[in-house]
Amino acid sequence: xxxxxxxxxxxxxxxxxxxxxxxxxxxxxxxxxxxxxxxxxxxxxxxxxxxxxxxxxxxxxxxxxxxxxxxxxxxxxxxxxxxxxxxxxxxxxxxxxxxxxxxxxxxxxxxxxxxxxxxxxxxxxxxxxxxxxxxxxxxxxxxxxxxxxxxxxxxxxxxxxxxxxxxxxxxxxxxxxxxxxxxxxxxxxxxxxxxxxxxxxxxxxxxxxxxxxxxxxxxxxxxxxxxxxxxxxxxxxxxxxxxxxxxxxxxxxxxxxxxxxxxxxxxxxxxxxxxxxxxxxxxxxxxxxxxxxxxxxxxxxxxxxxxxxxxxxxxxxxxxxxxxxxxxxxxxxxxxxxxxxxxxxxxxxxxxxxxxxxxxxxxxxxxxxxxxxxxxxxxxxxxxxxxxxxxxxxxxxxxxxxxxxxxxxxxxxxxxxxxxxxxxxxxxxxxxxxxxxxxxxxxxxxxxxxxxxxxxxxxxxxxxxxxxxxxxxxxxxxxxxxxxxxxxxxxxxxxxxxxxxxxxxxxxxxxxxxxxxxxxxxxxxxxxxxxxxxxxxxxxxxxxxxxxxxxxxxxxxxxxxxxxxxxxxxxxxxxxxxxxxxxxxxxxxxxxxxxx
Amino acid sequence: xxxxxxxxxxxxxxxxxxxxxxxxxxxxxxxxxxxxxxxxxxxxxxxxxxxxxxxxxxxxxxxxxxxxxxxxxxxxxxxxxxxxxxxxxxxxxxxxxxxxxxxxxxxxxxxxxxxxxxxxxxxxxxxxxxxxxxxxxxxxxx
Numbered sequence: 001x002x003x004x005x006x007x008x009x010x011x012x013x014x015x016x017x018x019x020x021x022x023x024x025x026x027x028x029x030x031x032x033x034x035x036x037x038x039x040x041x042x043x044x045x046x047x048x049x050x051x052x053x054x055x056x057x058x059x060x061x062x063x064x065x066x067x068x069x070x071x072x073x074x075x076x077x078x079x080x081x082x083x084x085x086x087x088x089x090x091x092x093x094x095x096x097x098x099x100x101x102x103x104x105x106x107x108x109x110x111x112x113x114x115x116x117x118x119x120x121x122x123x124x125x126x127x128x129x130x131x132x133x134x135x136x137x138x139x140x141x142x143x144x145x146x147x148x149x150x151x152x153x154x155x156x157x158x159x160x161x162x163x164x165x166x167x168x169x170x171x172x173x174x175x176x177x178x179x180x181x182x183x184x185x186x187x188x189x190x191x192x193x194x195x196x197x198x199x200x201x202x203x204x205x206x207x208x209x210x211x212x213x214x215x216x217x218x219x220x221x222x223x224x225x226x227x228x229x230x231x232x233x234x235x236x237x238x239x240x241x242x243x244x245x246x247x248x249x250x251x252x253x254x255x256x257x258x259x260x261x262x263x264x265x266x267x268x269x270x271x272x273x274x275x276x277x278x279x280x281x282x283x284x285x286x287x288x289x290x291x292x293x294x295x296x297x298x299x300x301x302x303x304x305x306x307x308x309x310x311x312x313x314x315x316x317x318x319x320x321x322x323x324x325x326x327x328x329x330x331x332x333x334x335x336x337x338x339x340x341x342x343x344x345x346x347x348x349x350x351x352x353x354x355x356x357x358x359x360x361x362x363x364x365x366x367x368x369x370x371x372x373x374x375x376x377x378x379x380x381x382x383x384x385x386x387x388x389x390x391x392x393x394x395x396x397x398x399x400x401x402x403x404x405x406x407x408x409x410x411x412x413x414x415x416x417x418x419x420x421x422x423x424x425x426x427x428x429x430x431x432x433x434x435x436x437x438x439x440x441x442x443x444x445x446x447x448x449x450x451x452x453x454x455x456x457x458x459x460x461x462x463x464x465x466x467x468x469x470x471x472x473x474x475x476x477x478x479x480x481x482x483x484x485x486x487x488x489x490x491x492x493x494x495x496x497x498x499x500x501x502x503x504x505x506x507x508x509x510x511x512x513x514x515x516x517x518x519x520x521x522x523x524x525x526x527x528x529x530x531x532x533x534x535x536x537x538x539x540x541x542x543x544x545x546x547x548x549x550x551x552x553x554x555x556x557x558x559x560x561x562x563x564x565x566x567x568x569x570x571x572x573x574x575x576x577x578x579x580x581x582x583x584x585x586x587x588x589x590x591x592x593x594x595x596x
Numbered sequence: 597x598x599x600x601x602x603x604x605x606x607x608x609x610x611x612x613x614x615x616x617x618x619x620x621x622x623x624x625x626x627x628x629x630x631x632x633x634x635x636x637x638x639x640x641x642x643x644x645x646x647x648x649x650x651x652x653x654x655x656x657x658x659x660x661x662x663x664x665x666x667x668x669x670x671x672x673x674x675x676x677x678x679x680x681x682x683x684x685x686x687x688x689x690x691x692x693x694x695x696x697x698x699x700x701x702x703x704x705x706x707x708x709x710x711x712x713x714x715x716x717x718x719x720x721x722x723x724x725x726x727x728x729x730x731x732x733x734x735x736x737x738x
Contacts, residue, residue, distance in 0.1 A: 040682050040683060040684065041682065043679070043682050043683070044680075044681050044682045044687065045676075045680045045681065046681075048675050048676060048680055049676065049680070049681065049690075049694060051675070052674060052675055052676060052694060052695075052698055053694070053698060055672050055698050055701075055702065056697070056698045056701045056702075058665065058702075059665070059698075059701040059702045059704070059705045060701070062662060062663050062664070062665045062705045062709075063663065063704075063705050063708070065659075065662035065663075066659045066660070066662040066663035066705070066708065066709065066712065067659075068662075069655060069656075069658050069659035069662055070656065070659045070712065072655060073652050073655040073656050073659065076648060076651065076652045076655060077649075077652045077719070079645065079648060080644065080645045080646075080648035080649040080651075080652050081642075081643075081644055081645070081649055081652075081722070082642055082643035082644070083642060086719065086722075089715065090656065090715060093708065093711060093712055093715060096708060097663065097705075097708050100701075100704045100705070100708065103701075104701040104704075107697055107701075111694065114690075118681075177682075178684060178686050181681065181684070181686035181687055181689075181690050182686045184690050184694075185686060185689045185690050185693060188690065188693035188694060188697050189693070191697070191700060192697065192700050192701045192704045193700050193703060193704040193707065195704075196704050196707050196708045196711070197707070199711065320696070417699075418695070418696050418699055418700075420692070420696075444692075468678065470683075470688075471678075585689060585692045585693065586689060587685040587686075587688055587689045588685045588686050588689055590685075
């Protein structure tokens, strides 16, 4: 065989006709295809990664030069102004720049190291493939022919040896590449902005202002960047970081919603007022949990509607990661306590796993949640009947998905450019998230928890326009009856009984396909329920015992089983850790298992 | 020009060298502390050289310029796609994290530039206010 003819391939790798011979030979010998690993490694674009970090190096130079010039200014400032506070102030700015530079340079170095390893690995892959091809070419035609259809039934030991060696070598190279990537991922967990963002404001500097230490020196409004022309702008009293009439500070992003809430608190309509009171209590709860609470969505309730509300635990306008948590049936905007507890727990876990990043978790009560009246405000009896029927299929989830996709678009406008967006839905909320993704919601990841189904029209995870299948995660506890097919059967039966036959989707399931199925193609998270398993047995006396001893009480066990189906159970323990890892993009920390 | 305590909030200076000395003491009605120094209600001199302060503001301005980089408002967008580093979970995680971190490095430098520019502005403002106070354009500190 002659030297392989090479051609370009995406990612800078090479591909030759000789490679397909190797693939064919491996297949005929019943060996794993060695080119799967080779293709994966050759697809790595290390050059682009290295080029991108050249931008980081430029930023590191800026930080270095800036810090250097500030160093020159410090002694001059000491000579010009005897107060130590201005010097401390400039010194703090300089040190923040140097700390940030240390992070940037560390990450750029780690990237260079990883790129070097990856480039070497790719070269080694090419070399190994070339060596294997040459070795195959050097074999006696009878040895090669033995592998071909119609050849000798016993495989050629020489050929088998070449292919086994190639596979083993490629596995080693793959392990090296993965190690390099994982090491780089670890290095990239630090946020270079942290030292700068944690700088004290002028107002929080020691003694509150640059003139401190001399009592009456000029004081400056905390948030002002320009010199005031009016002497009255120079204040002598204690500084606070609170906005002043002259400088009201930035407009809160939720000012319009807060104003509507304020008006609703005075409404004469009981339903409207009750919902507003509930949302106000929820805002207080969220603020206690996250320091910052923002009312991102607020629409009034009335006798026909539960209204809509979404509260962010944490500041969405500065968040690196924004997670939107969608609840299931019986939830209501007037009573968001459980959802906010879960949101706070998820946010705390994300912070624990990635202390350098900020995460905001939005409790989104933004769709017409079936059976919401059970936890919400008083609605009229007809609305309650309607809401009960809504629990029996995915219609509300489908409509809610459209609204969710729209709200996420709006959240993106408030969040920093580049913030990661994840939607997590529990139960009917998961069907809503799936529907939003199917409607083209701009999500980085989705997590479907305790899902009764992915909704009508979504047969596989490939059906989401902007969400790759491997960015769709499913958490389904085996003990959770809602994730089993019998939920669909029960819903169909009840729905038919109450409202007559319903035209279901093509699959005949009112909530759509179980996303935990292997055929659905999502990433199924390997996590178990956090509720202890308890089964109830009854021993019955007399003749009945002969027929059923012991008799499992189906009703009691069904009740026990449903205890596995709660948002809090899904956002506890390992499943919470996995969900948080998805929210912050630490995909390697998410345990995956085969689908059902 | 140097000077010392001329009572509460006294102000001296205005010489050709631009140096001023402000001396402070406890405000009326405030009890003086047992230890000296302004924090304890004692007196202290504040020495200010306003021309030099203005030069410092310029130096700090230059630092802000350096932190801004080449002065352009170039927007950096990651060329890495989800699959740029292969289909593995580690590859996808690095592609996403690298995309963000490099952008954040630039954002961080620019955010620091903004803070440093504000600092320069405040130093300049301080110089202006010291000069005005010295010229008696508004009452001394209370």
